[in-house]
Amino acid sequence: MPSSSSSNTEEFETFSKMGRVCFVRLMVLALLGFLGCTHAQLQMNFYAKNCPKAETIVLDYVRKHIPNAPSLAAALIRMHFHDCFVRGCDGSVLLNSTTGTAEKDAPPNLTLRGFDFIDRIKAVVEADCPGVVSCADIIALAARDSIVITGGPSWRVPTGRRDGRFSNRTEAINNIPAPTSNFTTLQARFGNKSLDLKDLxxxxxxxxxxxxxxxxxxxxxxxxxxxxxxxPALDSEYAANLKANKCKSINDNTTLVEMDPGSRKTFDLGYYKQVLKRRGLFQSDAALRTNPTTLSYIRQLVSGPLPNFLSEFALSMEKMGRVDVKTGSAGEIRKHCAVVN
Known part of the structure; x- marks a missing residue:
């Protein structure tokens, strides 16, 4: 039979082990809680409690006005893309500058359209829920809704983004893929945003x-x-046609050309078919033919049914919409999209 002294020792050791286990568990829980705070996630229906009509307001506004200006659908999805590639999807592309140093002032963004459209949506949302819904979320929602209204695919738009307070012209130049980009540049700039060749x-x-x-x-x-x-990577017949009927000089800064001739209003596989014919307008389009992986994937899309492309496109859009988002207490909720609070 053990002595009283040895019994006390065993009890003490058991208690110590239990204490260490509890301490470890508490540390793990604390660490998980910390990670949860520092890596807050977007979520579907983020505004369900504090602004339940938010997404409906955006959709109703888009539904009312985009049919009268359907070309804005392409402009808004481009704005969303340009926003996400600089400081993440934080609405920084919307900020004005009096010194010419904001993202808006960078060459890639000088032809962006739709800023007034976003401002008007923001005003309607603010009237219902002041200081609740971010401009970054409005861009993401309006881009998706405008594509759907014009007959394109839909995709999930989890919300909860917060607006950034900084906008820098140089960062836009250094991060947004240009139409003159070669494959190496495209791969690097997409890769910097955790987007792969399939997403490209x-x-x-x-x-x-x-x-x-x-x-x-x-x-x-x-x-x-x-x-x-x-x-030489551009189809010579197509180039001759563009010279004769569209871009009659290298200094033409006003003429507009369809990126997908014949079906520019239809969200379909036409663009990829043009790329395979060496008739993509941009060097960045032609660059997709120079890599075996991207070229193979284009061929798979063209040979497959349209729904395959639409569903895959939707997944990449949702993935892009999560790039470097600000959530939780980061950033702010701007009252006016063009200026910080």
Missing amino acids: VLLSGAHTIGVSHCSSFSNRLYNFTGVGDED
Whole structure:
């Protein structure tokens, strides 16, 4: 039979072990709680309690006005893309600058449209729920809703983004993929946002709607390498047609050209078919043919049914919409989208 002394020792050791176990468990729980706070996630229906009509207000506004200006659908999805590639999807692309140093002032964003449209939606939302819904979420929702209203695919838009307080012209230049980008640059800039080659191909598919200014690709027609030559990667017949009927000089900054000739108003596989024919407008379009992985994926999309592309596109759009978002206590909820509080 154990002595009283040994019994006390065993009890003490048992108690100590239990204490250590409890301490470890508490530390694990605390760590998980910390991680949960620092990696707050977007969620569906984020505004269900504090602004339950928010998403309906955005949808109703888009439904009312986009049919009168359907070209804005392409403009809004482009705005969403440009916003997410600089500081994440935080509405920083909307901020004005009096010194010409904001993202709006960067060359990639000089042709962006739809700022007034977002401002008007924000005003309606603010009237119902002041200081609750972020401009970043409004961009994401309006981009999706406008594509749906014009006959394109839908995708999940979890909300809870907060607005950034900074907007920098140089960051826009350094992060937004340009129409003159080669494959190496495209892969790097998408990779920096945790978007892979599949996402690159799918998100490029948004070029199936909308138009572009000649200035975004006229160097391919008139002065590709600086000696007055034409880009050999561009179909020569298509190039001749563009020169004769659209972009009649390298200095044309006003003429608009369909990115997907014949079906620019339809969200379909036309863009990929043009790329395979070497008729993508941009160097960045042609660059997708220079890599075996992206080229193979384009061929798979073209040979498959349209719903495959639409569902895959939806997944990539949701993935892009999560890039470097600000949630929790980060950033702010702007009262007016063009200025910080």
